[in-house]
Amino acid sequence: MEYTAVIGLEAHVHLNTRSKAFCGCSTQFGSEPNSQVCPVCLGFPGSLPVLNRTALEYAITVAVALNCRVQEFTKFDRKHYYYPDLPKNYQISQYDLPVALEGFLDIQVDGKVKRIRIRRAHLEEDAGKLIHRQDISLVDFNRAGVPLLEIVSEPDINSPQEAYAYLTFLKSIIEYLGVSDCDMEKGSLRCDANISLIEKGQSGLGTKSELKNMNSFKAVKDALSFEIERQSELLSGGGVITQETRLWDAKGLRTISMRSKEEAKDYRYFPDPDLSPFTISQDTISRIKQSLPELPREKQKRLADQYGLSDYDAELITSSRQLADYFEECLKGYANAKAVFNWLSGPVLSELNSRGVSISGLNISPEQMVELVKFFQEGKITNLVAKDVLGQMIQSGKAAADIIEQNGLAQISDAGSLKKIIDQVLEENTKSVGDYKAGKSNALMFLLGQVMKKSQGKANPKTVADMLKTRLGGS
Amino acid sequence: MQEQKLNSFSAHALLGKLDKKEITPQDIVSSLIERAGQVEQRINAYVRIEEAGGLSLAGASGSGRGESKLKGIPIAIKDNICTEGYNTECCSKILRGFKPPYDATVIKKLKQAGAVILPVKTNMDEFAFGSSTENSCFGPTRNPYDPERVPGGSSGGSAAVTAADEAIWALGSDTGGSIRQPACFCGVVGCKPTYGRVSRYGLIAFASSLDQIGPITKDVQDSALLMNLIAGYDPSDSTSVNIEVPDYTKSLFKDIKGIKIGIPKEYFVEGIDGQVKDIVWQAIGKLKDLGAEYCEVSLPHTQYAVPVYYIIATAEASSNLARFDGVQYGYRHPVQKSFKGQSLIEMYNMTRGRGFGQEAKRRIILGTFVLSHGYYDAYYLRALKVRTLIKQDFDRVFKEYDCIVTPTSPTPAFKIGEKTKDPLKMYLSDIYTISANLAGVPALSLPCGFTKKGLPVGLQIIARHFDEETLMRVAHTYEQNTEWHKIKPKL
Numbered sequence: 001m002e003y004t005a006v007i008g009l010e011a012h013v014h015l016n017t018r019s020k021a022f023c024g025c026s027t028q029f030g031s032e033p034n035s036q037v038c039p040v041c042l043g044f045p046g047s048l049p050v051l052n053r054t055a056l057e058y059a060i061t062v063a064v065a066l067n068c069r070v071q072e073f074t075k076f077d078r079k080h081y082y083y084p085d086l087p088k089n090y091q092i093s094q095y096d097l098p099v100a101l102e103g104f105l106d107i108q109v110d111g112k113v114k115r116i117r118i119r120r121a122h123l124e125e126d127a128g129k130l131i132h133r134q135d136i137s138l139v140d141f142n143r144a145g146v147p148l149l150e151i152v153s154e155p156d157i158n159s160p161q162e163a164y165a166y167l168t169f170l171k172s173i174i175e176y177l178g179v180s181d182c183d184m185e186k187g188s189l190r191c192d193a194n195i196s197l198i199e200k201g202q203s204g205l206g207t208k209s210e211l212k213n214m215n216s217f218k219a220v221k222d223a224l225s226f227e228i229e230r231q232s233e234l235l236s237g238g239g240v241i242t243q244e245t246r247l248w249d250a251k252g253l254r255t256i257s258m259r260s261k262e263e264a265k266d267y268r269y270f271p272d273p274d275l276s277p278f279t280i281s282q283d284t285i286s287r288i289k290q291s292l293p294e295l296p297r298e299k300q301k302r303l304a305d306q307y308g309l310s311d312y313d314a315e316l317i318t319s320s321r322q323l324a325d326y327f328e329e330c331l332k333g334y335a336n337a338k339a340v341f342n343w344l345s346g347p348v349l350s351e352l353n354s355r356g357v358s359i360s361g362l363n364i365s366p367e368q369m370v371e372l373v374k375f376f377q378e379g380k381i382t383n384l385v386a387k388d389v390l391g392q393m394i395q396s397g398k399a400a401a402d403i404i405e406q407n408g409l410a411q412i413s414d415a416g417s418l419k420k421i422i423d424q425v426l427e428e429n430t431k432s433v434g435d436y437k438a439g440k441s442n443a444l445m446f447l448l449g450q451v452m453k454k455s456q457g458k459a460n461p462k463t464v465a466d467m468l469k470t471r472l473g474g475s
Numbered sequence: 476m477q478e479q480k481l482n483s484f485s486a487h488a489l490l491g492k493l494d495k496k497e498i499t500p501q502d503i504v505s506s507l508i509e510r511a512g513q514v515e516q517r518i519n520a521y522v523r524i525e526e527a528g529g530l531s532l533a534g535a536s537g538s539g540r541g542e543s544k545l546k547g548i549p550i551a552i553k554d555n556i557c558t559e560g561y562n563t564e565c566c567s568k569i570l571r572g573f574k575p576p577y578d579a580t581v582i583k584k585l586k587q588a589g590a591v592i593l594p595v596k597t598n599m600d601e602f603a604f605g606s607s608t609e610n611s612c613f614g615p616t617r618n619p620y621d622p623e624r625v626p627g628g629s630s631g632g633s634a635a636v637t638a639a640d641e642a643i644w645a646l647g648s649d650t651g652g653s654i655r656q657p658a659c660f661c662g663v664v665g666c667k668p669t670y671g672r673v674s675r676y677g678l679i680a681f682a683s684s685l686d687q688i689g690p691i692t693k694d695v696q697d698s699a700l701l702m703n704l705i706a707g708y709d710p711s712d713s714t715s716v717n718i719e720v721p722d723y724t725k726s727l728f729k730d731i732k733g734i735k736i737g738i739p740k741e742y743f744v745e746g747i748d749g750q751v752k753d754i755v756w757q758a759i760g761k762l763k764d765l766g767a768e769y770c771e772v773s774l775p776h777t778q779y780a781v782p783v784y785y786i787i788a789t790a791e792a793s794s795n796l797a798r799f800d801g802v803q804y805g806y807r808h809p810v811q812k813s814f815k816g817q818s819l820i821e822m823y824n825m826t827r828g829r830g831f832g833q834e835a836k837r838r839i840i841l842g843t844f845v846l847s848h849g850y851y852d853a854y855y856l857r858a859l860k861v862r863t864l865i866k867q868d869f870d871r872v873f874k875e876y877d878c879i880v881t882p883t884s885p886t887p888a889f890k891i892g893e894k895t896k897d898p899l900k901m902y903l904s905d906i907y908t909i910s911a912n913l914a915g916v917p918a919l920s921l922p923c924g925f926t927k928k929g930l931p932v933g934l935q936i937i938a939r940h941f942d943e944e945t946l947m948r949v950a951h952t953y954e955q956n957t958e959w960h961k962i963k964p965k966l
Contacts, residue, residue, distance in 0.1 A: 039577055043798050045570070045679040046557040046579060048712050078794055080846075082823060089797035137819075139802070268846040270855060273683035273791055275713050 003197040003232045006205055007163055007224060008119075008155035011170060012148050013180045014126065014188035015058040021125045021147035022049030022092060029186050033131075033140035041125075041145035043087030048274050051076075055147035058179040059099050059123045060280065060288050062149055065173055065295060066118050068103030070285050075277035076123075079267045084139050085128040093150075095269040098122035099280070105153075105173075107165040116166050117154040124148050143187075149180075155194065155205060160224040167191060167217045172296045176321040184216050191220055196241070197231045206231075207241040211255060214248045223248040227255055299324055307337035316345055323349075326359045329366035334374055343373050347387050351394065362394050372400040380404070384457040412459050415467065418451075421459065422467055425450045436472055444468060482506040483640040483963065485693045486548050487700055493546040500547025500591060503643065507549065511641045514966050517622050520635035521595045522554055522613040523562055543589025544704070550585060551642035553633050554596035555603060556688060557677040558582055561594045565679050566611040567601045569830030570805040579677020580712065581646060581688050581705045588704045597632030597645060601832045602796065603653050603681040605629050606904045609895055610834045617891070618660060619964035620930055624888040627657030633691045634661040638964055644692045644701060648678055650685045651784055652883075652908025655920035658691055659883035659933025662922045662962065664950070665691045666698045667908075669941045670915035671716035674709030680795040682788040683714070685912040694960050695921060695951040699723035702943060718941060726944035727951040732766030734949060737876035741777035742907055748886045754924035754932045755882045758953065762880065765952055772876060774868040777910060779861050781902055784909045786845050786858035793842025796835065801826035837898065862913050869914040873939045878949055881907050883920040883933030911937050919946040922959040931959075 020027055023040035039047040063070050077095035103118035128144035130137055151170065157163050171182045171189060182189040191214055196206035211227060214220045226248075231241055246255040271277070294302070296318050303324065304314035318324045323344070330340045348369075352359060372393070376386040381404055392403045412418060425447060426433055436443035444465070451464045481489065481503050492498045515521060552558060555565045557575035559582075564570040582592060600610040608616040608631025616631040618624040619639040626635040630647030634657035637645050647654040649667035658665025666689045673688045680686060690701035703724060708717040738759060743752060759769055800823050801807030808825035810818050831839070845854035872879060884904060894901040911918040916937055923934035934953070938945040954960050 039575075042803065044575065044577075044804070045565075045573070045798065046563075046575065046677040047577075048676050048714075050711060050713050080794060080797060082797070082800065084800075084802045084819065087798065087803065089800060090794055266848045268794070268843065268848075268851075270790060270794070270846050270851070273714070274680075 001232075001236050002200040003228075003235065004200050004202075005158055005160075005224070005228050006155045006196050006198060006208075007157035007159075008194040009153045009157065009163060009166060009220075010192045010194075011151045011167065012190040012192075013062070013151065013174055013182065014186075015055050015147040015149055016178075016180050016188070017052055017054045017058065017147055019052055020145035021052050021055045021123070022145055025145065027146050029188075031142055033138070033142060036142045037144070041087065042141055043089075049092060049272075051275060052147060055123060056099070056280075057284075057288065058147070058177075059121065059149050060285065061177050061179055061292070062151070062174060063100030063103065063121055064285065064289050065177055065292060066100070066103040066105060066121065066151070066170075068100035068118060068121060070100055070280060071097055072282070073097065073277065073279050074099050076272045076275045077269045078272045079124075079269055081265055081267060083127070084137065085130050085141075085144070087128065087141060087144055091125060091127065092272055092275070093124035093269075094122035097277075105166060105169060107162065107169050109159075109162050109165045114156075114162065116156045116162075119152045119154050121149055121151045124150060155196075160221040160228070163193065163224055164217055164221045167220060169296070171217075172319065172321075176293060176295050176299075178293070178321075191217075193220060193224060195224060195227050195231070197228065197235060207243050209241065209243070209255070210245045212245060212247055212258070213250075215250065219248055219250055222253060223255060226253065230255065293321075296321070303327075307331070307341070309337070309341060313341060313345065317341060320358060322359050326366055326369075330370050330373070333367055333370040336373075336377060339377050340370070340373055343369075347390055351390065355394075363397060364393055368393065368399055375400055375404065379460065382457055382459070382461065384452070388457070412455055415463075418455075418459060418464060418467060421451055421454050422464065422471065425454060426471070433472065444472070480506050480510070480640070482510045482643070484643065486545075486643050486697045487694075489548055489643065490546060493548070500549070503547075504549055504591070507641060507643070510639070514619070514639050514641060517966065518617050518619060518635050518639055518641070519614055520598050520616045520626070520632040520639065520641060521551070522564075522566060522598050522611070522632070524595055526562075527595050543587075545585070545589040547589060547591050548643055549591040549593050551593050551597050551633060551636050551645035552582070553630050553645070553647050554599050555648055555679040555681075556582065556646055557679065558592055558594070558596070561592075561596070563596065563679065564805075565602045566599050566613055567830065567832065567835065568612045568806055569799045569826070570679075571830075573805045575677070577677065579688075580674035580709045582677065584705055584707075590704075593642070597630070597636055597642075597647075599632055600629035600653075601835050602679070602792070603629035603648060603650055604792070604834045604838055606652070606656055606901055607889070607891075607894065608632060608635075608657070609891065610832055612832060615891055618888045618930075619966055620662065621888065621928070624890055624930070625660065625893075627660035627884070627888060629653040629657075630665075630691060631657045631660075634658050634663055634665065637661070637663045637691050637693060639966060640963070644690060644697050646688055646701075646705075647691045648681075648686055648688050649908075649912065650681045650687075650788060651912050652905040654689045654691060655883050655908050655918060655933070655935060656905060659920045659922075659935075660888040660931065662925075662931030662933075662959070662964070663691055663693055664695055664698045664919065664921045664954075664960070665689065666702065666919040666943070666946065667911060667917060668702065668706060668943060669716075669917040670912070671714055672706050672720075672917070672941060672943065674707070674712040674715045676709055676711040680791070682791040683795060684791060685784075685788060687912075695919075695947060695954045696724065696727055698919065699727055699947045699951070702947075706943075716941070721944055723943060723947050726948045729948050729952075730766060731762065731949050731952045734767040734878070734945075735876045736762060736767050736769040736949075737772035737872045737879045738769055739774045739777065739872075739879060739881060740771050741774055742881040746885050746903065746906070747882065748926075750926045751882050751884070751886060751932050754926070755880075755934060758923035758934045759880055761957065762949070762953060765956060767949070769880070770876070772872045772879070774865075774872065774879075774910065776861065776864045776868050780865060780910045780913060781906055783858045783861045783865065784905075784913060785841070785902060786854050787862060787913070789838045789842035790846050790855050791842070793839045793846065796831075796839055799827065799830065801830070806830045834898070865910055866914045869910070869916055869937075873916075877938070878945050879937040880949075881935045881937070883907060883935040887926050887928075887930035887932055907935060916940055917943045917946055919943075919950050921950045921954060922962075923953070923957070924959060925962070
């Protein structure tokens with residue numbers, strides 16, 4: 001029997017407002033435990049919440065970008081459950097009148113566009129964090145009250161690849177909007193998934209399981225793949241799926257049952273009487289609509305058109321708004337788009353990946369970067385040296401010109417200096433010289449390599465190649 | 476003739492004396508301490524006196540500056556209004572030892588106005604759950620007019636200290652009548668402001684959509700004076716309303732000629748005590764003599780007020796009280812280190828099981844039930860709809876009438892223990908006061924006579940949203956033309 005997976009995703013996005021959703025405490029990540037708390041976010045008796053207008057604006061911004069209908073009349077509700085990291089033992093959330101409804105996201109998988117509908121998005125407060133130490137548990141409430149936007153998709157996703165594409169695109173849009181840093185490691189983006197299987201060709205929904213505890217997009221993909229396997233094996237064997245919540249075990253690469261439907265909680269939602277229902281004016285919505293920044297798709301198309309990049313290249317450079325903006329900043333100082341693109345998408349991107357930082361983490365201004373690109377484009381240094389200089393710029397924060405100057409890295413093109421090196425190399429590699437003369441043209445590449453090595457990468461490779469050919473009697 | 480002691484004066488009278496430098500704030504406190512020493516053993520209206528080392532100014536907060544509005548006049552505070560650094564326990568074991576790190580907005584305002592906040596708080600029904608102040612972990616407060624009887628509740632302590640001259644005035648809170656009914660039982664003036672008029676920040680919530688803080692005073696002028704100081708928009712309370720606060724003391728001296736009073740017929744049917752009924756009608760007659768016009772009106776949904784209230788109020792209470800779990804503050808039942816996770820559940824269960832009193836548990840269970848999946852629509856949602864109908868009843872009457880006059884309570888103060896076995900009977904003692912909370916309108920109770928046994932009877936005046944001025948105007952005119960407010964309990 002063949003099955004189709006039916007997947008819906010719930011993404012929880014930390015909105016990067018300066019203060020918390022219902023009080024004035026800072027939302028700064030990584031501070032001393034319980035240093036960013038007040039009676040309101042600690043849920044002390046007598047304290048009252050006041051909505052952070054910026055959090056609401058950010059929620060509306062995301063809603064508009066996801067093509068949602070923004071509700072004019074909305075309110076907050078209380079969701080009750082007992083846990084020590086939840087100071088009031090209820091969470092301020094939105095139940096039946098969420099801020100946004102009925103949007104969609106057009107994702108691309110294998111070159112095909114697919115529309116994933118978004119059911120709703122609502123604003124809520126985050127809980128604190130439990131820290132377990134041997135036989136005691138501690139609570140850090142710094143995170144309690146940080147605004148979260150929960151974005152719920154319709155079950156329109158049919159594969160782990162589509163889920164991955166949806167999350168990647170969602171993250172990219174939110175990052176472009178500048179309302180969240182979407183960093184899964186800091187917990188500023190979290191995702192749960194609902195998945196069920198139906199027989200291929202059928203429609204509707206099977207019995208679903210809810211997957212939690214996935215700490216990266218890859219984990220989401222892996223958990224879904226595991227779950228598809230698990231459920232189809234069960235169904236093929238005549239088994240029955242029980243509705244339950246399952247946890248992804250990243251070490252064991254499997255999902256584990258956490259609680260069944262019978263144990264499902266009754267959250268006893270009801271309108272929060274401390275926060276009156278309110279209306280969002282059409283003016284506010286259209287003001288936010290008009291101030292939306294350029295989103296990834298638009299930017300991609302524009303960059304392709306404007307700078308003659310291929311679709312693939314444009315997609316690569318717009319994968320992060322920071323990178324795309326950086327790219328355009330560089331072009332202000334140096335119009336050679338292809339050269340800048342090749343440099344950023346090659347050596348720079350690989351530095352970013354290996355260091356696990358974004359472009360701002362390199363602390364190199366676009367002007368400084370362009371200076372470097374110009375140096376090797378204009379032949380002052382070789383490509384090889386340029387990569388080395390980049391590494392030194394990142395480490396020392398010095399300008400490219402200084403590094404080149406201080407380390408004598410300028411390209412050697414004058415025949416006199418090169419001749420000395422070449423003489424030495426030919427002397428030391430008589431076998432290769434013989435090979436070349438015997439017709440093995442590969443040997444020339446070896447000799448060239450030796451010259452480069454001896455010159456510490458500074459020799460102008462084109463000049464060296466020409467000189468070698470002349471010396472050995474060109475082939 | 477023996478000179479009247481300072482503790483028995485109203486605040487506005489003391490202001491005059493302080494102005495002329497005849498007395499100091501310390502003189503007032505001394506007379507209160509002396510009085511409390513005489514009567515507190517019989518009344519039990521202040522709590523944790525011994526813990527605080529006696530009723531004294533030691534540790535009292537507030538500037539008491541001579542040039543300020545209140546010039547250091549002390550005020551007694553109900554145990555559910557947060558006072559920075561001083562125990563605020565809602566008379567519940569579960570908040571044992573809780574010292575809020577902040578002042579309620581009303582306390583901040585009073586301190587700024589130069590009031591002295593008494594560090595010892597007044598007794599109340601646990602979390603304001605009750606109409607008799609019998610549900611307190613510190614034992615019941617007794618009625619100054621008859622120590623065998625209750626002072627009403629839940630602000631029974633605040634009403635009793637004011638009536639017994641152990642305080643000049645006090646703050647209470649009113650969710651379903653908790654200021655007005657004890658004011659009525661104790662023969663003092665109690666005002667529940669319009670919902671949204673006074674900040675709730677720092678009031679430990681019972682039912683957030685109904686709660687209001689208000690004054691309990693010896694006369695109407697003090698009520699107006701205190702309202703001037705505590706009313707007003709507070710950005711820390713999203714439900715407080717940003718509209719201008721008038722000077723209530725100015726409305727006191729307007730006469731009531733031509734004022735149109737509605738008398739709701741539903742408030743004079745079965746269940747009302749015969750003497751109460753007669754006394755209230757006499758008061759209505761007096762208002763007519765003073766120039767008001769009255770007419771019978773109908774508030775047709777009155778009969779649903781009690782059930783609607785007990786659904787909405789308990790639903791909100793069950794949620795508001797969820798935070799008392801032993802994790803951060805207050806009482807925590809010691810739990811043996813046991814199996815993983817189990818110790819947490821055990822701590823919750825034992826802390827809440829031991830920390831809450833009987834009535835608190837009853838209301839938490841009731842409120843949890845009406846919010847439960849499958850019951851929400853039938854109870855909570857329906858109650859919200861009927862609440863709207865009750866509001867509309869008032870809106871309709873207020874189109875034609877300036878205010879509504881009713882008895883505050885169907886009976887005078889009842890005996891201690893009389894209703895504790897029968898919660899429903901107890902709930903019905905709020906039958907005349909609950910509707911004003913559901914509708915959000917302001918209401919005031921003032922003394923309008925005494926029964927043959929010498930128990931006070933209260934007259935309730937209800938006005939339009941944010942029209943406390945009419946309450947003050949009608950009440951003050953009545954008061955100035957009667958002698959009831961001058962009568963003191965014989966203790």
